[in-house]
Amino acid sequence: MHNAPFIRNRKDALMAYRFLLELKTANIISLSSDGDERRGRREGFNQEPRGERNERGEAGFERRRRNEDDINNNNDIVEDVQKKREFYIPPAPSNDETEIFSSGIASGINFSKYDNIPVKVTGNDVPPGIKNFTSADLRGIIVENVKKSGYKVPTPIQKRAIPVITAGRDLMACAQTGSGKTASFLLPIISKLLDDPQDLEFGRPQAVIVSPTRELAIQIFDEARKFAYETYLKIGIVYGGTSFRHQNDCITKGSHVLIATLGRLLDFVDRTFVTFEDTRFVVLDEADRMLDMGFSEGMRKLMTHVTMRPQHQTLMFSATFPEDIQRLAGEFLNNYVFVAIGMVGGACSDVKQTIYEVSKFNKRAKLMEILREEADGTIVFVETKRGADFLASYLSETEFPTTSIHGDRLQSQREQALRDFKNGSMKVLIATSVASRGLDIKNIKHVINYDMPKNIDDYVHRIGRTGRVGNNGRATTFFDPDQDRLIAADLIKILDGAGQTVPEFLRNLGACGGGGYSSQDFGGVDVRGRGNYVNDATNVEADEDWE
Numbered sequence: 001m002h003n004a005p006f007i008r009n010r011k012d013a014l015m016a017y018r019f020l021l022e023l024k025t026a027n028i029i030s031l032s033s034d035g036d037e038r039r040g041r042r043e044g045f046n047q048e049p050r051g052e053r054n055e056r057g058e059a060g061f062e063r064r065r066r067n068e069d070d071i072n073n074n075n076d077i078v079e080d081v082q083k084k085r086e087f088y089i090p091p092a093p094s095n096d097e098t099e100i101f102s103s104g105i106a107s108g109i110n111f112s113k114y115d116n117i118p119v120k121v122t123g124n125d126v127p128p129g130i131k132n133f134t135s136a137d138l139r140g141i142i143v144e145n146v147k148k149s150g151y152k153v154p155t156p157i158q159k160r161a162i163p164v165i166t167a168g169r170d171l172m173a174c175a176q177t178g179s180g181k182t183a184s185f186l187l188p189i190i191s192k193l194l195d196d197p198q199d200l201e202f203g204r205p206q207a208v209i210v211s212p213t214r215e216l217a218i219q220i221f222d223e224a225r226k227f228a229y230e231t232y233l234k235i236g237i238v239y240g241g242t243s244f245r246h247q248n249d250c251i252t253k254g255s256h257v258l259i260a261t262l263g264r265l266l267d268f269v270d271r272t273f274v275t276f277e278d279t280r281f282v283v284l285d286e287a288d289r290m291l292d293m294g295f296s297e298g299m300r301k302l303m304t305h306v307t308m309r310p311q312h313q314t315l316m317f318s319a320t321f322p323e324d325i326q327r328l329a330g331e332f333l334n335n336y337v338f339v340a341i342g343m344v345g346g347a348c349s350d351v352k353q354t355i356y357e358v359s360k361f362n363k364r365a366k367l368m369e370i371l372r373e374e375a376d377g378t379i380v381f382v383e384t385k386r387g388a389d390f391l392a393s394y395l396s397e398t399e400f401p402t403t404s405i406h407g408d409r410l411q412s413q414r415e416q417a418l419r420d421f422k423n424g425s426m427k428v429l430i431a432t433s434v435a436s437r438g439l440d441i442k443n444i445k446h447v448i449n450y451d452m453p454k455n456i457d458d459y460v461h462r463i464g465r466t467g468r469v470g471n472n473g474r475a476t477t478f479f480d481p482d483q484d485r486l487i488a489a490d491l492i493k494i495l496d497g498a499g500q501t502v503p504e505f506l507r508n509l510g511a512c513g514g515g516g517y518s519s520q521d522f523g524g525v526d527v528r529g530r531g532n533y534v535n536d537a538t539n540v541e542a543d544e545d546w547e
């Protein structure tokens, strides 16, 4: 396809792509790899694609403008058609107990300060918070696994979210990056599935957890296996960039808890390999992202699917939750409890943020200067996939072993890059926004925004890759006034909110721009308004046993 002589430019490519889509719509050709695989196309590695739906992105739908795959390349559609493909079968997960329980980050010196973060809980009849894991109504085996994970006391979000989920309520939860949101939903879900066991039917997951990126899905899968260790629960995962047939084998074996990226999940749903009659929990991790443009259409399809069990709980978690997205989220929630730990959309104050005024011509020199001081465990965010490739090859020729992760890399390469960075064989990871959310990597000491993201929520998530669970972290941002001035006001708000120094040049630019949070309520708002809902501060047990 990409060698076709009539494609001379982007316009030609667009026409060719539309033509292919029309042929597909008319059922003249298939653009979907499943068809190929089901008809027995010979599997091999690094085969050239015929254009799989998932290669248009995790969801296969229109993507939102700020997503890297949209903004990074002017010729994305050409690339989508041309993209290299592979039949990738991911390595089997470890069954070694030590390895399973070694995945998390040990809590740091600021952990006890979590206790000082203001908490807002609103909704009808909000269940009281818990003080510790043993009083959380979790099954003994789960509490055992929590101990083996090294958790001594719950984080604030765990204290509020676990009882809400256990009580059978829907939930919208906002808490800062690295504060234990994953366990907040996994622990009560796993415990409740064990409390009230139901026969496992193939292709009928009892809990479905969707994630915006493949690597985050893998991480949640590992966490779920950890907390469900030595129980009979089966934890499954399906995500794009991997062999459909291989993951179909996992589906047909059946999973109580299924973790998925949306596009791949919907592929299975479209073929009726997965249905939701038995689904008791639907979790949207990074919920604001899952409900934003690009994913929202797919999410609607999932949430309103004809097979969806009416009595399911919907749980949404994120560190950021713009008000317009909260309103949209409300459509999928039923009499939900809203929990905000600290400032909704606020940055973690354990991350020391430094902003340098750097023009695009001076960024490389500034980066080298910083890396020469200390390069170990540095993640460098750039806006474009091409920029990531360029910077990674440039740095690889210096003294800094560097790898990269972005949406144009094969899935096997993406996973290898993360492994190399995690085990320290690569000191520097160059990443696009595909790595900005959720990833929990022990040795990230420093986040560098080589390019300032276009959206302040992306900034908050990116810098949240460090300074996790009470550890100190460091984030450095190159701010180019020519390119980034529109985000200055939002950035100042984030810096002020986290008690960070705002440089003079930025303060002067600060009159421009706006944000996804209304100014008077920046700091935690339940968009339903406060009229009919109670602030639950009095309804929560005292937290004196925090440490």
Ligand SMILES: Nc1ncnc2c1ncn2[C@@H]1O[C@H](COP(=O)(O)OP(=O)(O)OP(=O)(O)O)[C@@H](O)[C@H]1O
Residues within 6 Å of the ligand: 103, 104, 105, 106, 107, 150, 151, 152, 153, 154, 155, 158, 175, 176, 177, 178, 179, 180, 181, 182, 183, 318, 319, 437, 438, 439, 440, 464, 465, 468, 469
């Ligand atoms: N109660 C606890 N005690 C100690 N460590 C914990 C506790 N809860 C979670 N952790 C650890 O904290 C780290 C961060 O947790 P997690 O990844 O769930 O954060 P998050 O809030 O989802 O962050 P993000 O917004 O970036 O997705 C993990 O390594 C996890 O194992």
